[in-house]
Amino acid sequence: MSEKCIAVVSANYRKAYPVIKSVYEMGFKVIALFYKWSSPIFSRYVSKRYLIANPYVNEKRYVNDVISVVNNVKPLMIIPIGFIDTLLLSKYKQKFPSNIIIPIPEFETITYVSRKDNLVKLCERIGIKYPQIYSLNEYQFAPTGPVVVKGVSDASKPEYVFFKESLSDVIKLKNKSFMVQDFVPGVGCGYFALAKNGSIIVDYTHVRVIEEKPSGGPSMLACLDFNPELIFLGRKIVKELKWTGVIMAEFRRNIETGDYYLLKINPKLFWN
Known part of the structure; x- marks a missing residue:
């Protein structure tokens, strides 16, 4: 053409x-x-x-x-x-x-952030909170609940377990590529950016107004929300990863402490 x-x-x-x-x-x-x-x-x-x-x-x-x-x-x-x-x-x-x-990151960067177990290491390096996780051998030591059982890959579908007695039954249906994670009570929010080599071109945040379930999951309604603290945390991620392209970092704000916890990183365009 x-x-x-x-x-x-x-x-x-x-x-x-x-x-x-x-x-x-x-x-x-x-x-x-x-x-x-x-x-x-x-x-x-x-x-x-x-x-x-x-x-x-x-x-x-x-x-x-x-x-x-x-x-x-x-x-x-x-x-x-x-x-x-x-x-x-x-x-x-x-x-x-x-x-x-x-406008996309390197292949190794995409595969790295697509595994939720790698996000723990990322958060430790740059000083961002991440929910406590328990490995296959540790899940029996998880708190009484609630907890989230999820796969480590991008396509994972989380399950929310509110009673420890039910945890073993859920675990039996999973393969070995899963983890048990503390549930963070609070409000879902997201950081969005377009960047080149770790430098921000444009970014913004949103807060979830209505989620599919009270426990979390997809949002049914969200609105733009200028959140300086979330922007600060999101920019730390973009800079550390030297990100190119679009990125969405999903957080949850603990309703009791006000702390933000990183839940996942989407290395692709987002529907919000």
Whole structure:
């Protein structure tokens, strides 16, 4: 294409739509890559649509398909939407033309922050609080409750256990890649940033107004909230990791002490 354009991959995610709309409103042509057809395909903001391989089925074919589209349309930038897009584009970044901007961290950085057990080490280095965790051999020494049982990977789904008597039953259903973590009573909040090599381009915070469950989980309603303390903590993370691209750090503010605890880091675009 002779006109300036930006590629969005994978555009089948719901959160791709506001990205597509924003790119269009900034005056760029939008090239949307889908690994399955979904509603954004009908958007009037999309100039061209391409079907690519499913990255969960064949990652090398997915990467080759993206490279083929890139070589054809020559976009100024590729914006990855899902975690799998961010992960694979980072892993194979050297295969893409060097003049195309791909705003993502190094592959090793993404895999590092995607494991929640690594976050403990990160928090210890930079002085951020993290909920007490218990390993496979220690969970029986966890407090009476409540606790959170979660996997260590990005795709983990936490379970909340409010009585110690129920903990063993939950543990039996888990594989070995899990951890038991103290539950932090309080309010969920998040730090969001776009950065380059650890330098902030733009950042902001939000606070959760309504969560799916009183114990935590996805937010149903959140609002912008200028929080200097949270911004200070978030910027420490970005600087320490020398982060490039978007990042979301999820915290929980202890309602009793007022302390902020880091729960997870999302190395991808976020739906909020």
